[in-house]
Amino acid sequence: MSLFKYILSGTVLCLSLQVQAQIFSKGKDADELYNEAVKETxxxxxxxxxQLSREALEKRPDFVDQQLLLGRLYMLTGNxxxxxKYVKLVLAKxxxxxxxxxxxxNIELGARKYEEAECYVDEGLYHYPSDKExxxxxxxILDAAERFFQGGVYADNLLDKYAGDTSVQRAYTGHYLLAGHxxxxxxxxxxxxxxxxxxxxxxxxxEEAKAAINSMYVRSGSFTKAIEQVNAALAINPGSYELMMRKLGLxxxxxxxxxxxxxxxxxxxRWPADAKARxxxxxxxxxxxxWYANTDPFLLYAGIAEKNPGNREALDKVIGMSMSRGAYREALAWINRGLKNNPNDQRLLSLKLDVLESDRKFAEAALLAERLRYNNAGTADQRSRYSALKIASGRDYLAQQQYDLALAEFDKALQTDPRDTTAMDLMANTYINQKDHIHALEVLDKALAVYPNNSRFLLKKSSVLAETxxxxxxxxxxxxxxxxxxxxxxxxxxxxxxRLTAGRKLxxxxxxxMAAGEFRAVLVQSPDNIEALNYLINLETAIGQSDSALVYxxxxxxxxxxxxxxxxxKAGILTDMQRYTEANAISYQLMxxxxxxxxxxxxxxxGLIAEGNTYQRNNAPDSALALYRQVLNINRKDSLALQYSINLLNGKQSYDSALAYANQGIRYYPNNxxxxxxxxxxxENKKMYAEGALAADSVVKLNGNPVNVDYADYLHSKTMKNQFGMFFLHSSYDYQDTKYNIATLxxxxxxxxxxxxARLNYAGRQQGTGLQGEAELYYTHNPELYSYALATYSNEVVFxxxxxxxxxxxxxxxxxxxELGIRYxxxxxxxxxxxxxxxxxTWKDFWVNFRAYFISDSPEFYTSYNLTTRYYMNRQQDYISFTAGLGTxxxxxSRLIQFPKLAGLLTRSVGAGYQKTFKYRTTAGIFGTWINQKVTNTDFQNQYDIYITLQRKF
Structure with a gap:
């Protein structure tokens, strides 16, 4: 008996610990940890x-998605x-x-292990032979390994297979550029x-290929081909600086x-300030x-001017020829030679001014113009030219983004002519380019003080104000x-x-x-402005104002x-307003x-699906199904229409039709x-549990999450028609040393x-061995009515x-x-x-039962009451129970053995228990009950029951 005590105590402890773990454990499971790891990534x-990934793998070592995520994380951190290691584990499983x-x-490419990388890609293509990625x-890989010949053959095949795919076209071009280089x-x-x-x-x-081929033409002396190539490119892009410079070089x-x-x-x-061209x-x-040394007249005159600097005719010819050829620097050099001999020569100074201006050296030209103006009490023309040169110089500085120098030049131009609109305009532009809106507005306000109705200045001020x-x-x-x-x-x-710009920025x-106000103002000015209309439609739709959106x-x-x-x-708005017939009519016309x-x-x-969903919510499944059928007539592969139809047909118990749609969905989406x-x-609804279990197994292969595994286990349990059970009841008392046990199969x-x-109860006693046979039946008459029946017979030794x-x-x-029943x-x-x-x-997961017994044991009459409460867990597989009773x-x-003696006693009992089901197949439970019996007014006795159950379906 002592050995039995230890075994029983250990069993009770293990089951109680399991109960505690089920009730109080709050640890995150592997799926939750995986989802958190994805977010952190x-x-x-x-x-x-x-860290989260490792915790998930500790809980579920065979979690393939988690192993792959961990491999990716190590790849991202350079390990x-x-x-x-982890990627190989995934591929092995x-x-x-x-x-x-x-x-x-990617791992092997990063390590430059091209052969290993090629092995992996070939293995992947074995399973996915037409996968573009x-x-x-x-x-x-072939390009990285510099195997360009094989790469060329593969690139040609790839382009033949995916001729219109832009990513393949880029890869094809990239391969041949890399090989060419x-x-x-x-x-x-x-x-x-x-x-x-x-x-x-x-x-x-x-551009890369054209430049490379052009370079090869040049190196091989094929200038004609090179020129032809550049001219062809210029015909397409005549304003290309690079092409024009390339032609110049050729x-x-x-x-x-x-x-x-x-x-x-x-x-x-085109580019007067370009330093390279100059x-x-x-x-x-x-x-x-x-090249033309022996035939160019310029060289002959230049020779004369070199030998005889005072020869004015030769000097004038050289200067004139240089200017006509655009060789302004040469012309300027000859002018400076002449000015060495005669520094105040007005004609040479004027020529120098012309050359500097023609050569776009506006800053030097402006200084020279200022000198000529002061030396000769400048005329209005000279002042005007000086101002124009300062403006031109400022333009150059502005083009070079030397804003301070540009502003200084414009300021000097305005000192010469305070009403010069060009200088004012350019000064405002300079501030605008620097995003200095305050000074820009100051300049524009000064300009408008002089020219209050100048449209250009007003327009520019409006633009600056909008920018601010x-x-x-x-x-x-x-x-x-x-x-x-x-x-x-x-x-x-x-x-x-x-106003459109203001609306966009708002x-x-x-x-x-405020944005809507700007767009409405646009419509006041231009009622047909489609951009404003579109913005207002979108805005009103976004805030749920469908009526206003429809108006626009x-x-x-x-x-x-x-x-x-x-x-x-408009069709979308009408759909939002649940005016599906109108919306669908528009969409149908567009289609x-x-x-x-x-x-x-x-x-x-x-739109049809949205209308169908509304019918579905309003409990009109036939109308919803009709609309979903219309969708499927247009697109047999529409997954939403298929899924909604399946759900509705299952709800209508039209299981054959639902099954046909499910099979249709699988045909189009085999891995869905x-x-x-x-x-x-x-x-399952058709009670075809074996076929349903096979389908559920397929779901588990696609996604082995706990919910899918649980459902597959549930359907497998439905295919099992037999169950074997073992039960053990142990009763002990505080008023005697004897302990009673009942074992049941x-x-x-x-x-x-x-x-x-069918059950067989066994109980051993000093007076002999008690055996009792039981037959039990549960029978469902209809969904609302079922019966329970029990019959037992024993050898009367114990039972x-x-x-x-x-x-x-x-x-x-x-x-x-x-419930209504009778007991004998x-x-x-x-x-x-x-x-x-x-x-x-039943209240959600709680179930409460109150039962009353009215007992006639002639000539006595007794009553007994029992209250049972259960709290169900894990989709009602498991439960905790609490019981309370009054009477026997x-x-x-546990008390039928002594029923005639106990029936009249005042008896109170309380109990608790826990039952756990594993994969809908194996059920284990432990229950404990304390019974207090009033023997006399002053004497009470106690009984303690422990009941252990184990059942297995097969």
Whole structure:
């Protein structure tokens, strides 16, 4: 007996610890830790994510997604060895995990282990032979390993397979550029040119390839081809500085100096301040001079002027020829030579001024003009020229972003002529370019004080005010301009653009009410402005003002009745307003007009689905199903319509139709977890549990989360029709040393309407061995009515000779269940008959039952009451129970042995228990009860029961 005590105590302790863990454990499971790790990874908190990942793997070592995430985290933190380890673990467990191949390839590429990377990409392509991403990876590996010949063959095949894919086109071009550069570095001009030309076949505008081929033409002396290539490029892009400079260089290499000088003049005309072009001029002319040394008249005159500096005719000729050729620096040099001999020569000084101005050296020219003006009591023309030169000099500084020097020049121009509008305008522009709006406004205000109605200054001030956020003042000025020029569309457009800009910026600042005010003001000025209409439609829709949004949509459609975007927005608004018939009519028209545009077909089907959902919410499933069928007629693969149809058909118990839709969804989306799950649910509804369990297993393979595994276990349990059980009841007393035990074996069989069971009870006593056989039946008559029946017979050594029981249960509204029954007990020549009545109620996870027994043991009559409460957990697989009783009932197994003696005693009892089910198949429970019996007015005795259960389905 002592050994039994220890075993029993250990069992009770283990089960109680399990109960405590179930009730009080609050630790996060592996899925929660994984989700947190993903969030931390997105926030770049890699170390925190690694810690969470390790905790998740401790709880579930075979968590494949978590292992891959940990491999990625180690890759992001530069730990290639650990990254490689976890990615390999994933591939070993799941060779179909595509992302794992991509990570493995990247790890090996980073380590320059190209052969290993190629092994991984080939293995991935074995499982996913047409996967574009993996194929691009393989091309990248071949390029990184400098295996350009194999890469070229692979790139051609890849382009043939995905001819219209832009990512493949970029990879193809990139491969041939890389190969061309590789061969060019190794002086293999033939292969280099061949690869660059292949790149140009797909991307004719590729600058890198064109420049490389042009360079090869030049090195090989093929100037004609090089010129032809550059001219072809200039025909497409005539304003390209780079192409024009390249042509200049080629002409110079060909000694076509006339063409080269002409090309240089074109460049300087476009970019007069370009230092590179200006510096090229002298070198080019010197080369031309050397080339034409024996035939150029300029050189002959220059020779004379060199030998005889006082020869004015030769000097004038050299200066004139230099200026006519655009060689301003040479002309200036000759002028300076002449001024050495005659510093105050007015003609030479005027020529120098002309040369400096022609050479765009406006700062020097302005200083010289100022000198001439002071020396000769400057005329109005000289003052005007001086002011113009200062403005031109300021422009140059402004173009070079030397704002302080530019402002100084404009200021000197204004000192000469305070009313010069150009100087004022450029000074304002200089401040605007520096974002110095305060000084810009000061300059503009001064300008407007002189020219109060100048449209240019007003327009510029309006723009500056808008930049500073002073939209109302800016709009006032724009309105003033419009009033001055009511027929000029430019000012009307300016006011509209200003308010549109203000509205956009207010939207960026999330000032939506103010933004809407600006857009409404635009519509006052321009009722057909589609941009303002679109903004207002979007704003009103965003804040839930569908009525206002519809007004603006209708206003837009008055001006643009066929505008498909406005029609689509109107359909969306009507959908939001649940005016589905009107919305769907518009979407249908758009779909008919543009049958090949997916978004209109999608808008129509989305509208039908939204209308169907409304019918579904309003408990009109037939109308909803009709709409979903319309969607499927348009798009048989529409996943939402399929899923909603399956749900509704299951609700209508049209399981065959629901199953057909589920199979249709699986056909189009073979790896879609949702459709396979719905097939399993539908098969469960059809009570086809074996087929449903197979479908649930497929879901687990796709996503082995605990919910899916649990459902698969549940369906598997439904396929099991038999159950074996073992029960052990131990009773001890404080008024005697004897302890009573009852062991029970049970076999139960489940059938469509219930179950039946056979039990054998065993109890050993000093007076002999007690055996009792039991037969039990649960039978469901209909969804609201079922019966319970029990019959027992024993050898009367320990157990009552006969027990009979029958109850019928009825389910009422609001989860209320009632019971009426009868019990018969024959023990120790005593016969008792009892009536039973109970009522039970369910509140979410709580179940409460109150049962009363009315016992007739002639000539006595007794009553007994029992209250049972259960709290269910884990989808009602497990529960904790609490019981309280008054009196001894004919269903109390532990006291039926002494029932005739105890029936009249005042008995109170309380008990608690816990039952746990593992995978819907194995159920274990432990229950304890304390019974207090009043023997006399002063004497009480206590009984303690421990009841252990174990059941297994098979």
């Amino acid at each position: 997105k926030l770049n908190h890699y170390q925190k994510a690694i 290639a060895e650990l990254a490689r 799941d060779p179909m995990y595509k992302d794992a191949y991509l990570y493995a390839i 993996l194929m691009l990876k393989k091309l990248g 590789y061969y060019q570095q190794r002086n293999n001009q033939l292969l280099s040119q061949e690869n660059y030309e292949k790149a140009l076949m797909l991307d004719p505008d590729n 002409l110079q290499d060909m000694h076509d100096y006339a063409g080269a000088i002409d090309q240089l003049q074109q460049i300087l005309k 510096s090229t001029e002298t070198t080019l002319r010197m080369e031309a001079a050397a 956020g002073q939209y109302d003042e800016a709009a006032d000025i724009a309105a003033q301009l419009l009033n001055q020029h009511p027929q000029d569309a430019k000012y009307s457009a300016n006011l509209v653009d200003l 939207m960026q600042a999330e000032e939506y009410d 949509a209708d206003q837009g459609l008055q001006y643009y009745p066929d505008n498909k975007e406005l029609l689509l927005k 008919q007009r543009y049958p090949f545009t997916i978004k209109y077909r999608t808008a129509y089907t989305d 977890e949702s459709f396979i799950q719905k097939r399993a649910v539908t098969l 049970e076999y139960r069989h489940f059938f469509k309407r219930g179950s039946y069971a 009552p000779r006969t027990r009979l029981a029958y109850s019928i249960f009825k389910t009422f509204k609001h989860d209320i269940e009632g 007990l024959n023990a120790d020549s005593s016969n008792s008959i009892s009536g039973v009545a109970s009522i039970a109620k 009932s004919p269903d109390d197994r």
